[in-house]
Amino acid sequence: RQDLNFGQVVADILCEFLEVAIHLILYVREVYPSGIFQKRKKYNVPVQMSCHPELNQYIQDTLHCVKPLIEKNEAEKVVVVIMDKEHHPVERFVFEISQPPLLSISSDTLLSHVEQLLRAFILKISVCDAVLNNNPPGNIRVLLQKYTTNTDFPWIVADEQEVHMQEPRLIPLKTMTSDIVKMQLYVEERAQK
């Protein structure tokens, strides 16, 4: 237990959380038909998770690539972008992640405290449609903003049109500060959808 890699633990916790959060965003914002979602319990609250193999594969593969960057504290933002049919973003869920300098001790109490904080994010996502306007039919992408360019990273630079949003409305959803991670979630919404 002593040589438990702390960065790895944080990355595991965050990626598990991001997976649940992405599924829930897709459900709440009606990106995909509700028929592919099933009710589950995560962080002791009900959530909706997709049962569609291809969609689940996309989310899993994406987070599989994000994980090593979180581990190394190189991921600045993980962004779930909802796009219209012309591939212009209409809504962006931005997870801004930062980790304080590494701690040497981890305790179960500390981790369960983090779970409580993550639950609050999930609850906020569940009700976020109350403060957002409906989206036109479209698609999603998961983007990543990172500090450095590693040549071995298998992703490509996003197109300008997938990233640029004119005068977005900013809606803060939740912020958490714990000993192992700081995270902020906000939505950027295009004025005209």
Add this chain to the structure above:
Amino acid sequence: GGGGAHILKPLMSPPSREEILNTLLDL
């Protein structure tokens, strides 16, 4: 762009809403 931040996307794309609707209809 600029400022040292890089915005990246995976090479793969998720299935579209239409593709998923079609698979639901096929069931």
